Amino acid sequence: MSAHDSSIYNVYTKVGSDIMHTEIKKWGNSAAIRLPKELLALAGLSVDQPVLILVEDECIVIQKSTQRNHKTLKQRLMGFDGKYIGEEWDTGVPVGREVW
DSSP: TTTTTTOOEEEEETTEEEEEEEEEEEEEEEEEEOHHHHHHHTTTTTTOEEEEEETTTTTTEEOOOOOOOOOOHHHHHTTOOSOOOOOOOOOOOOOSSOOO
C-alpha cells in the first residue's frame, strides 16, 4: 500500500466451515489487520506474542516466533566496551516551531 493509496482490501479467513471477513486499514504510516480472538486461539497465538511475517505465493503468512527482533539491554551492554566518543550531527533546517 503506497503512501497515497487509500484502498481497502478484503481478507477472507477460513475458520472451520465459516469464513471471517476483515479489511486492511490504515494505521499511522502503515497498514493493519484486526485478527479476531477466535482466529488467534485457533492458531495458538496471543496478543503481544512475537511472530514472523513472510510472503509465500502472493499470500501473507504469520507464524509463531520465539525470537525477538531486537537485543535486550543486557545483550547490548555485553557488547559495549566502555568507550563512547560522542559526536554532533546535523538534523537539518527547522521545519516547524522548534526552538534553538
